[in-house]
Amino acid sequence: MQRLWIRIYWPLLRVLDQWRLRRLMRRHPGLEIHPDASTNLVFARFELAPSARLRIGPDVYTERRRDAVCFRVDSNAEVDIGAGTWLYTDLGTIHLRAMRDGRLIVGPECWLHACHISAKELVELSRKAWVGPGSRVLDSDQHALDADHPQRTEPIRLGEHTWISADVTIMRGVEIGDHSVIGARALVTRSIPPHSLAFGNPAAVRGKVGDRSEIGLFRASDSTMHQP
Numbered sequence: 001m002q003r004l005w006i007r008i009y010w011p012l013l014r015v016l017d018q019w020r021l022r023r024l025m026r027r028h029p030g031l032e033i034h035p036d037a038s039t040n041l042v043f044a045r046f047e048l049a050p051s052a053r054l055r056i057g058p059d060v061y062t063e064r065r066r067d068a069v070c071f072r073v074d075s076n077a078e079v080d081i082g083a084g085t086w087l088y089t090d091l092g093t094i095h096l097r098a099m100r101d102g103r104l105i106v107g108p109e110c111w112l113h114a115c116h117i118s119a120k121e122l123v124e125l126s127r128k129a130w131v132g133p134g135s136r137v138l139d140s141d142q143h144a145l146d147a148d149h150p151q152r153t154e155p156i157r158l159g160e161h162t163w164i165s166a167d168v169t170i171m172r173g174v175e176i177g178d179h180s181v182i183g184a185r186a187l188v189t190r191s192i193p194p195h196s197l198a199f200g201n202p203a204a205v206r207g208k209v210g211d212r213s214e215i216g217l218f219r220a221s222d223s224t225m226h227q228p
Contacts, residue, residue: 057083082108122155
């Protein structure tokens with residue numbers, strides 16, 4: 001009886017969620033959510049300026065938790081979430097923000113876990129980049145230091161198959177090379193070459209990392225947990 005109820009309940013819930021997402025997109029012309037994205041996104045928080053653009057690709061997944069993913073996109077700013085990305089909220093909220101005229105590009109099959117990413121100019125995550133819980137990626141100083149030292153902004157790029165572990169801070173102008181791993185609680189102020197293991201404050205290269213292209217994650221969409 002319980003299984004029968006589940007077979008009836010989940011499809012009905014999915015239809016309701018799809019209707020709510022379509023209504024949300026009608027209210028925000030710059031919001032595009034692919035029909036194959038998780039309908040759990042109906043529980044995300046969307047703060048979008050009238051000229052903002054937010055695109056969420058197919059097979060993007062998140063858990064069914066209210067306000068566990070927060071999108072804030074200011075005027076003329078853009079956020080793009082690539083296909084197959086997992087917005088994982090088990091340990092906390094994900095904050096994704098593009099400030100005025102900024103761009104935040106998340107490539108396909110990325111994994112973001114309870115992190116904060118803020119773009120005033122450009123933050124780009126390449127394919128299969130991972131950002132762990134408590135980590136922050138900030139492409140600007142956020143504000144001026146004093147009257148003689150204005151705020152500075154420089155793009156950030158995370159390469160393919162990179163892993164930013166827990167409680168890492170990545171500062172403006174940094175590029176993390178492909179297949180590199182950044183250890184927990186690192187403060188990254190300079191670019192890291194490909195295939196590097198780096199950690200510390202400030203982060204420095206401490207070792208080498210091989211090919212990470214075959215390393216995968218257990219995905220909720222691969223199990224019966226992927227409902228709806």
